[in-house]
Amino acid sequence: MTTRTSGAIAAVMQPQSAAVIQCARTGSDAMTGTISIRARTTAPGRLFARLLRSSGKVVPKFAWHVVGESDGAEAGGELPQAPVGGEYTLELELRARNGRVLGAASINRLLVGDLWITAGQSNMDGYGKLVGTEPPSRMVHAFYFDDRWDTARDPLCWYNEAVDSIHWGERGPEKRPLAAARDRRFRQAGSGPAVAFGKAIAARTGVPIGLVVCSHGGTSMEQWSPARCGEGGASLYGSLVRRVRAVGGKVTGIIWYQGESDANTQAQPRYRQVMREFVASMRRDLGAPDLSFLYVQIGPFYAGNEIAPMWNAIQSDQLGIEADLAPAAMTSAIDLGLDDAIHIDTVSQRRLGRRLAHLAEMLVYGRTALRRGPRPANVRFANADRTTLRVRYTDVNMGLKPTRGIRGFWVRKDGQDIAIERQEVDPNQPDTVVLRFEEPVPPGSELWYGLGINPAVNLVDDADMAAPVFGPVTI
Secondary structure: OOOEEEEOEEEEEEOOOOOEEEEEEOOOOOEEEEEEEEEEEOOEEEEEEEEEOOOOOEOOOOOOEEEEEEEOOEEEEEEEEEEOEEEEEEEEEEEOOOOOEEEEEEEEEEEEEEEEEEEEOHHHHOOEEOOOOOOOOOOEEEEOOOOOEEEOOOOOOOHHHOOOHHHOOOOOOOOHHHHHHHHHHHOOEEEOOHHHHHHHHHHHHOOOEEEEEOOOOOOOOOOOOHHHHHHHHHOHHHHHHHHHHHOOOOOOEEEEEOOHHHOOOOOHHHHHHHHHHHHHHHHHHOOOOOOEEEEEEOOOOOOOHHHHHHHHHHHHHHHHOOHHHOOEEEEEOOOOOEOOOOOEOHHHHHHHHHHHHHHHHHHOOOOOOOOOOOEEEEEEEOOOOOOEEEEEEEOOOOOEEOOOOOOOEEEEEOOEEOOOOEEEEEOOEEEEEEEEOOOOOOOOOEEEEOOOOOOOOOOEEOOOOEOOOEEEEEO
16 A cells, blocks of 8 residues: 545655654653654645554544644644554645645555664675565565665565665666566575564564665675765765665664675774774764664685684674674574575574564663573683583573584694583583583693584574684683
8 A cells, every 4th residue: 555645735755655653762661753744735724634543543642633734835744652553544634724625645554663774794685595584564664775665575675776876786777677677576585684583573572663774795894984974875884874864864773794795804803993983983973872783793604714714703803892882782693504605594594583683672672681692701621630611601591502412612722623522501500511521621722612614503592592603712
């Protein structure tokens, strides 16, 4: 359903059909949103508005009332304190002073909830096969690259339909219609984490979610540089800022998956500083100093081992910078499956979306009992002969699992692997993994979890939050 107009209301510029209105949180924890209204008119008069539920019943306290005046060319106003929820229908009438209706309009499928930016590179775009994708929900909408609101469904990213030229690649405007038509006809991949993320939040909190799509595959932090903000839609960062302003200028947070393109000798040494500057700039430019930043520690890569040192270094940077980016939280993708050499598969993308939603619940939605997921805290030998090593984690949701048959820990000395006989959770301390060795571990050895670029790992907690890659730790 689309916006409908008649009579002296020629068009409604704001809000769009299916738009998500960012809500505000008051001191009483009530959550409401202000619906801004702007319409083109052909006659003077008073602009009335009312809000209906999907059942057709009027939302309490939102029957017809005046929201603005028309000067004969344009009318505008605000409908404040609309309750979180939807989908709503906003009805408008332009009335003469004697009450006669001069024109009418109806804007359908509005939601009042929270807006989240989705950004980064291809694993945020989603490259999982379009089989078994997350089913869409009327509680989760997306602001697509063509500046159009609609129900969020994979694929979210359609570069050739974008308003902003940064997403066109080498194709000029004249070639994009054909390329876009081919995309729509032949696309076979495009499943990402964002739809599952939005659905999980909406299901657990009752708050509808709007996804502001901004990601682009294969992009480095240099390409995301805030210094290019002035280029507007010709840059990734400028496009992000423009798109946030296009949906009202306020968002709750961002979900971010990037880092693969910076796993090289040129970019990795500056990665931590670049990320600090990026997040600080985004909070400044969006006027949101407390913007929540949820991000993913990059996952596996099926390729040659020559890239492994830089890959693991980026993962280490992402783990180490978490506190510097606060309010922020990280989840890991290292235990997830692949659909090709580097892209997370469809089932795993849905799992990743729920992990990001877990972090959002903790940071934004008041679920203070939740924990970020396992973070390595303490490593020590339990005996003098150095054959039993205890790895304790903080931020564990209940306990670690599997309790036996854990995979992912490596110990090395001078480049040589030291065999681990068993890896298991301490039954008396469910936040601690015990590594047992047949022979004493030489002093100066190094401990890793998730060493390499495609490690066999499986350690999670009871909320399915994955243990992140870490190391080396000298033991």
